[in-house]
Amino acid sequence: MNELTQALSINEKLEILSDAAKYDVACTSSGVDRRGKQGFLGNSCSAGICHAFSEDGRCISLLKILMSNHCIYDCKYCINRRSNDNRRASFTPDELCTLTIEFYKRNYIEGLFLSSGVVQSPEYTMERICETLFLLRTKYRFNGYIHVKAIPGAPDELLARAGLLADRISINLEFPSAESFESLAPGKNFNKILQPMAQISDTIAGHRLAIGKSARMERCGINKYLENSIFSDLKLEDKSHTDLMIAGGSLARDLRRPFAPAGQSTQMIIGASNETDLELISTSQQLYKSFDLKRVFYSAYIPLNEDSALPAPGTPPPLLREHRLYQADWLLRYYGFHAEELLSSSRPNFNEKIDPKCDWAVRHLDIFPVEINKAPHDLLLRVPGIGPKGVQRIVEARKYGSVNFEMLKKMGIVLKRAQYFITCQGKMLYKIPIEESFITNSLVDSNRKENFGILDNTSYRQMNLFDDFRLAIG
Amino acid sequence: MITVFTCENDFTAMFSCIHAAWSSRLGHEHVRLQVEPVEQMNLFENYVHVDADEKKAESVIYAINCKISPAFYAQISYCLGAYEQDTLDTIYRVLILGFAYGEHILSMYQYKDITRFLEISRRYGGEAHSFLEFLRFHCIGGKLFVAHIEPKSRVVMPVAEHFADRMPSEYWIIVDDIHKEAAIHPADSAYYMYYLTDEEMDKLKLTEKENDSYTFLWKTYFDTIAIKERKNPKCQLYHFPIWKRSHAVEFL
Ligand code: SF4
Numbered sequence: 001m002n003e004l005t006q007a008l009s010i011n012e013k014l015e016i017l018s019d020a021a022k023y024d025v026a027c028t029s030s031g032v033d034r035r036g037k038q039g040f041l042g043n044s045c046s047a048g049i050c051h052a053f054s055e056d057g058r059c060i061s062l063l064k065i066l067m068s069n070h071c072i073y074d075c076k077y078c079i080n081r082r083s084n085d086n087r088r089a090s091f092t093p094d095e096l097c098t099l100t101i102e103f104y105k106r107n108y109i110e111g112l113f114l115s116s117g118v119v120q121s122p123e124y125t126m127e128r129i130c131e132t133l134f135l136l137r138t139k140y141r142f143n144g145y146i147h148v149k150a151i152p153g154a155p156d157e158l159l160a161r162a163g164l165l166a167d168r169i170s171i172n173l174e175f176p177s178a179e180s181f182e183s184l185a186p187g188k189n190f191n192k193i194l195q196p197m198a199q200i201s202d203t204i205a206g207h208r209l210a211i212g213k214s215a216r217m218e219r220c221g222i223n224k225y226l227e228n229s230i231f232s233d234l235k236l237e238d239k240s241h242t243d244l245m246i247a248g249g250s251l252a253r254d255l256r257r258p259f260a261p262a263g264q265s266t267q268m269i270i271g272a273s274n275e276t277d278l279e280l281i282s283t284s285q286q287l288y289k290s291f292d293l294k295r296v297f298y299s300a301y302i303p304l305n306e307d308s309a310l311p312a313p314g315t316p317p318p319l320l321r322e323h324r325l326y327q328a329d330w331l332l333r334y335y336g337f338h339a340e341e342l343l344s345s346s347r348p349n350f351n352e353k354i355d356p357k358c359d360w361a362v363r364h365l366d367i368f369p370v371e372i373n374k375a376p377h378d379l380l381l382r383v384p385g386i387g388p389k390g391v392q393r394i395v396e397a398r399k400y401g402s403v404n405f406e407m408l409k410k411m412g413i414v415l416k417r418a419q420y421f422i423t424c425q426g427k428m429l430y431k432i433p434i435e436e437s438f439i440t441n442s443l444v445d446s447n448r449k450e451n452f453g454i455l456d457n458t459s460y461r462q463m464n465l466f467d468d469f470r471l472a473i474g
Numbered sequence: 475m476i477t478v479f480t481c482e483n484d485f486t487a488m489f490s491c492i493h494a495a496w497s498s499r500l501g502h503e504h505v506r507l508q509v510e511p512v513e514q515m516n517l518f519e520n521y522v523h524v525d526a527d528e529k530k531a532e533s534v535i536y537a538i539n540c541k542i543s544p545a546f547y548a549q550i551s552y553c554l555g556a557y558e559q560d561t562l563d564t565i566y567r568v569l570i571l572g573f574a575y576g577e578h579i580l581s582m583y584q585y586k587d588i589t590r591f592l593e594i595s596r597r598y599g600g601e602a603h604s605f606l607e608f609l610r611f612h613c614i615g616g617k618l619f620v621a622h623i624e625p626k627s628r629v630v631m632p633v634a635e636h637f638a639d640r641m642p643s644e645y646w647i648i649v650d651d652i653h654k655e656a657a658i659h660p661a662d663s664a665y666y667m668y669y670l671t672d673e674e675m676d677k678l679k680l681t682e683k684e685n686d687s688y689t690f691l692w693k694t695y696f697d698t699i700a701i702k703e704r705k706n707p708k709c710q711l712y713h714f715p716i717w718k719r720s721h722a723v724e725f726l
Binding site for chain 1: 581582583584592593606609610613621637638639641642644662686688689691694695696697698701703705706707708710712713714722
């Protein structure tokens with residue numbers, strides 16, 4: 001390890017510690033609406049706001065940075081592992097606060113995403129993180145968005161403090177199985193990741209109940225029309241919240257903040273171990289169901305270290321696969337799909353040529369075409385080219401008269417995809433044979449362009465707050 | 475013959491214009507509303523300029539709020555600043571429908587005036603929102619924050635609303651270089667709108683040349699945070715097109 005003896009400038013630290021943080025994919029500032037307060041700096045908007053797009057096409061919303069890139073662990077996949085000969089640096093709490101505040105005032109960022117390598121011990125590291133967040137919220141009077149990484153193995157009391165100071169809290173699962181995890185992260189224990197995730201989930205639910213909300217996180221409004229979504233049978237209210245984490249002292253009372261109001265998230269690495277897509281999205285589904293996670297992020301593995309257990313440096317990251325997983329993840333959270341509908345043990349990976357929703361639809365041609373003027377919410381949502389907003393617009397408009405293709409276009413429905421699966425007043429847009437191979441080929445064509453662009457990264461764009469601004473009555 | 479009621483590009487004037495067209499009793503199909511300057515006059519149309527009149531504007535606003543609803547008023551007045559030539563006329567048509575059928579008219583894609591209105595409103599909202607993202611403040615003398623924007627539509631107000639909530643206790647100014655208007659926000663008080671003279675504009679232009687040390691740090695961050703193995707300039711360009719970059723310091 002290259003211990004730097006001379007003092008580093010802020011610019012050098014910023015360079016080292018943002019470089020070390022960039023492999024964490026989460027950068028969203030979404031999930032909580034909070035008004036500004038006089039005497040404080042910042043607010044928060046639940047759709048999130050992107051401020052810039054870096055050269056890799058990803059949205060920059062938060063100052064994503066490590067407190068320190070020193071680490072006592074030696075995870076094989078990680079750039080910051082102990083055995084790497086890297087430049088190392090650490091920020092002081094005040095340095096980090098000043099950077100956040102000054103960037104925020106210039107409208108460069110929506111807030112801070114603070115993580116860290118494990119310095120000395122999980123406890124010591126978490127303590128420093130909490131100290132920084134505490135200063136930021138109190139001395140620097142920051143009211144903007146904070147996403148904090150919980151360091152597994154840190155005492156409950158510190159995780160509870162972090163949850164009270166931040167808006168979102170996350171622990172990276174990294175791999176969906178104990179086997180992969182323990183072989184690639186020596187010295188770490190898979191259960192030590194799951195256990196705090198469960199506790200955080202319980203604590204969020206407990207705090208929500210205490211302020212009169214339902215125990216479950218708010219989800220996209222469309223879910224209330226879906227009888228059979230992955231969230232329908234979540235019963236957090238029934239859990240006995242015995243596993244609550246409590247912050248000592250008077251922090252909860254002094255801050256008067258809800259506990260992680262934007263919920264909990266996690267990340268899994270794609271392509272470093274040999275899990276199938278089915279295992280990955282089944283894991284996500286399980287995490288959404290049992291821990292009520294707000295988001296699961298997927299990170300295409302970029303080989304940074306030479307290691308026989310991992311793909312060799314220079315192997316291109318599986319970006320298209322990552323993209324398909326994000327699409328599938330949206331289908332779970334917003335479209336009422338279940339993992340086992342999308343993939344099966346005989347087809348355990350997504351089709352690279354066609355997106356998961358189209359893929360599902362062409363395998364279920366027996367239920368199509370559906371009549372736009374009659375179909376219920378859940379069926380409309382399953383039509384490729386129609387999203388939750390489109391469904392709302394259709395259902396609203398058809399109360400007052402019948403809906404035709406022209407109107408669908410104005411509602412933002414992608415007819416290029418939807419046309420194969422719908423009728424308006426009994427008629428399809430064109431005479432099309434309802435036949436699997438014909439439709440698949442046509443859809444592959446429209447998918448190809450999109451895949452080229454990605455690899456278009458649409459999954460990184462946050463929702464546009466103003467798309468329906470003031471247009472949804474009631 | 476169509477009578478075209480025209481007015482200045484200003485909130486009160488626009489509602490006065492609506493008042494004039496409505497009370498002209500010429501029949502809705504025989505009138506059109508347009509904001510000045512009218513670029514192409516038509517020989518077969520009769521142009522009538524309407525002056526801003528606060529009383530008349532207020533009476534229209536009052537009627538919309540009481541007879542339809544405050545939510546409806548908020549929605550139609552929100553996008554009056556949109557640059558589309560037919561904005562005012564479209565809003566007039568939506569009002570006619572609103573008075574006849576009530577506020578749910580805005581979900582009725584069956585009317586082409588409604589779809590046109592929703593189109594303008596969404597585009598305008600998108601334009602305003604984009605400035606919440608890539609507007610950049612420069613810090614002058616450690617205390618004052620100044621931002622310049624070049625929008626197609628007049629969006630300073632909705633943009634300023636956002637920043638008034640976000641930075642209530644800072645001094646800041648948002649300058650619209652195109653329409654020469656600014657929102658000025660003294661710390662801990664409400665912001666106000668201000669029309670700028672050419673001289674003031676020239677002075678304000680200099681603010682971006684001020685040396686702000688955090689700009690340099692931001693550029694460092696911006697460059698480092700990109701993962702080079704995932705480099706994708708096409709995608710970056712798609713999300714952050716060239717026209718957005720003129721004041722985004724990371725590209726300068
Ligand atoms: S504990 Fe975290 S920072 Fe340390 S080596 Fe493992 S993944 Fe990297």
